[in-house]
Amino acid sequence: MPEYTLKLNDPTVIRSAAIAKALGHPARIAILKILAKRNTCFCGDITELLPLAQSTVSQHLKALKNAGLISGTIEGVRTCYCLNPEGILELNTLLSEFSDELAETCC
Numbered sequence: 001m002p003e004y005t006l007k008l009n010d011p012t013v014i015r016s017a018a019i020a021k022a023l024g025h026p027a028r029i030a031i032l033k034i035l036a037k038r039n040t041c042f043c044g045d046i047t048e049l050l051p052l053a054q055s056t057v058s059q060h061l062k063a064l065k066n067a068g069l070i071s072g073t074i075e076g077v078r079t080c081y082c083l084n085p086e087g088i089l090e091l092n093t094l095l096s097e098f099s100d101e102l103a104e105t106c107c
Contacts, residue, residue, distance in 0.1 A: 012094075015090075015094070016094050016098065018067055019067055019068075019069070019090070019091055019094060021063075021067070022063050022064055022066070022067030022069060023069075023091075025060065025063075027050060027052060027056070027057070027060045028060050028063060028064055030049075030050060031046055031050075031057070031060055031061065031064060031070075032064065032069065032070070032083070034046055034049055034050075035070060035081060035082060035083050036083060039082060039083075040080050040081065040082045041080070041081050041082075042078050042079070042080055042081070043057055043058055043061060043078070043079065043081070044078075046061070046081075061081055065081075067087070068084055068086070068087035068090070069083070069084055069087040069088065069091060070082065070083055070084055070087070071083075071084040071087075
C-alpha cells in the first residue's frame with residue numbers, strides 16, 4: 001500500500017477544520033436549523049427560540065458568519081441573518097467528499 005502523506009497546511013484540510021469547528025457547538029447547529037426554516041432572522045428572534053443570552057447568540061452568529069455559513073445584512077441598528085448559499089454548498093461538498101473518502105477504506 002502506498003504511503004499517504006497528509007499535509008496539515010493543505011487549504012482544503014484547513015477549510016474543513018474551520019467549518020467543523022464552526023459546527024462544533026449544539027447552539028450553532030440549532031441556529032442553522034432555525035435559519036433554514038425561517039430564511040432570515042434577527043439575533044433577538046433567535047434568542048427567543050434558544051435558552052441562551054443575546055450576547056451568547058451573537059457570539060455563535062459571529063462564528064458561523066466567520067466560517068462563511070451565514071451572512072448578515074445590516075437593517076438599521078439590527079442585523080438580519082440568513083444562510084449563505086455558497087457556504088452551505090461548500091459544507092455539503094466537503095462533508096460528502098470526506099464521507100466518501102472514509103467509506104472507501106472503512107470495513
